[in-house]
Amino acid sequence: EAGVTQSPTHLIKTRGQQATLRCSPISGHTSVYWYQQALGLGLQFLLWYDEGEERNRGNFPPRFSGRQFPNYSSELNVNALELEDSALYLCASSLQTGWNQPQHFGDGTRLSIL
Amino acid sequence: GDSVTQMEGPVTLSEEAFLTINCTYTATGYPSLFWYVQYPGEGLQLLLKATKADDKGSNKGFEATYRKETTSFHLEKGSVQVSDSAVYFCALSAGGTSYGKLTFGQGTILTVHP
Numbered sequence: 001e002a003g004v005t006q007s008p009t010h011l012i013k014t015r016g017q018q019a020t021l022r023c024s025p026i027s028g029h030t031s032v033y034w035y036q037q038a039l040g041l042g043l044q045f046l047l048w049y050d051e052g053e054e055r056n057r058g059n060f061p062p063r064f065s066g067r068q069f070p071n072y073s074s075e076l077n078v079n080a081l082e083l084e085d086s087a088l089y090l091c092a093s094s095l096q097t098g099w100n101q102p103q104h105f106g107d108g109t110r111l112s113i114l
Numbered sequence: 115g116d117s118v119t120q121m122e123g124p125v126t127l128s129e130e131a132f133l134t135i136n137c138t139y140t141a142t143g144y145p146s147l148f149w150y151v152q153y154p155g156e157g158l159q160l161l162l163k164a165t166k167a168d169d170k171g172s173n174k175g176f177e178a179t180y181r182k183e184t185t186s187f188h189l190e191k192g193s194v195q196v197s198d199s200a201v202y203f204c205a206l207s208a209g210g211t212s213y214g215k216l217t218f219g220q221g222t223i224l225t226v227h228p
Contacts, residue, residue: 056214
């Protein structure tokens with residue numbers, strides 16, 4: 001069974017540009033989650049999508065947005081990139097909604113802002 | 115709000131030594147608790163979980179018991195190997211406004227020497 005896949009592996013952008021990160025969940029999983037892992041800041045929750053709808057959002061500005069497609073894959077968009085957006089962005093998926101459901105993570109997209 | 119506190123690292127051990135990584139949490143209600151492991155250059159892998167008080171999660175020789183009275187979920191392994199060198203994250207999942215998100219501790223770097 002294929003795990004959570006993310007693309008691209010690395011992404012280099014300059015300040016002010018826009019970045020799009022993609023995620024394919026494990027087959028059968030309907031919930032997709034996005035996290036930011038910035039150096040020294042740990043893992044921070046960004047967004048949760050389930051059945052195509054945004055269900056919860058972390059403490060991030062509106063220039064972080066995303067969507068979930070009918071096949072349950074997801075995109076994370078970051079507009080007006082700033083230097084502090086440099087981080088590893090991790091996508092996770094779970095079989096169904098519920099706080100006892102473990103989330104399974106991909107290997108992430110490393111976003112570097114020059 | 116919800117929070118997770120892990121023991122400060124890094125932790126350096128010799129092969130076959132006993133490992134304990136402390137984790138305590140603050141949450142309303144009855145959260146589910148998880149340990150994740152992150153190897154260099156990779157995403158997070160679920161190591162074990164516990165969903166209610168007194169549950170013991172176990173996997174690959176690692177164990178953790180959900181202690182509601184002490185709000186703790188300490189990770190233990192009786193005999194570590196070099197291959198266990200990684201970053202370990204304690205996390206919780208709760209309901210209410212935190213529904214759908216994992217709240218992580220800051221991570222503990224473990225290095226095991228031969």
